[in-house]
Amino acid sequence: MVILHEFALSSASFRVRIALNLKGVEYKTKSYSLREGEQRSSVFLELNPAGLVPCLEIDGLKLSQSIAIIEYIDGRYPGPQLIPSDPAERAAVQAMALAIACDIHPLNNLRVLEYLEDEMGQSEQVRNRWYEHWVHAGFSALETIFQSQPERQFAAGDNISLADICLVPQFFNARRYNIDMAAYPRLLEISARASALPAFVRAAPVQPNS
Ligand SMILES: N[C@@H](CCC(=O)N[C@@H](CS)C(=O)NCC(=O)O)C(=O)O
Incomplete structure (x- = not known):
């Protein structure tokens, strides 16, 4: 199961949701309230020591940085190419x-x-x-x-x-x-x-x- 650790209003999380949807990847979300500082909780810091959402759990990996995550999704799944190869x-x-x-x-x-x-x-x-x-x-x-x-x-x-x-x-x-x-x-x-x-x-x- 692919799990996106995120916050709905976070634009970096929004980017990853779009990419997953474009590629037709099924995923679950787990929300962390940024206003309440949950991105700095010990649970979340285990996922991303930077204390920033999103983090994507996929293929046994814990990926952070939305652009890096999207590059991974783009290479890993068929569907529209999000980053051209030329x-x-x-x-x-x-x-x-x-x-x-x-x-x-x-x-x-x-x-x-x-x-x-x-x-x-x-x-x-x-x-x-x-x-x-x-x-x-x-x-x-x-x-x-x-x-x-x-x-x-x-x-x-x-x-x-x-x-x-x-x-x-x-x-x-x-x-x-x-x-x-x-x-x-x-x-x-x-x-x-x-x-x-x-x-x-x-x-x-x-x-x-x-
Ligand atoms: N460069 C990172 C930025 C991640 C980031 O800044 N996330 C914001 C939400 S969009 C965050 O977690 N902010 C929490 C904070 O500022 O404490 C990425 O693209 O994933």
Whole structure:
């Protein structure tokens, strides 16, 4: 049995749920409340000493880091190829995915936001400004890339890839934080198209503002 240790609203967990669904892998979830700090419990630290969800138990392995997990799933299961094998296409997909997973997401992770407030004494207003700043920095760059490729249905072309798998959860988060995304029409378009696919719908947490 494949077990995803996760939190529904965690975007890194959301990425892995999408990938498992796209590949048609059956899995169970075990939830850890991030708000209550369960990711730092001894039970979870046994799974991932970094204290960050997700962790995927699969084939006798305990995998952490959503991108590494998705690479494993992609290589292990048939179905749509999420990371292209052509070196140039692969680099392009990885660049878009990592622009989100490395350049936006970690700066706005819960522990960073809590550190800003609790240890650095910053207000909720400053915390929210920080959050928005890094979303806009990352999304502006991606919008420029997508604008230059108007024919693309999805982030990397006509097929879903790791780039869409990273984009949709980050978009979900931005909506949750009520960030104005009027400046990103192509991101909106691509994200909406991918979000409507059954694998994404089934992976989504409850809709923001619902
Ligand atoms: N690079 C990691 C990031 C994992 C991560 O940051 N997970 C977040 C939820 S999306 C988390 O567990 N946050 C808990 C915390 O900040 O204390 C991955 O892609 O799996």
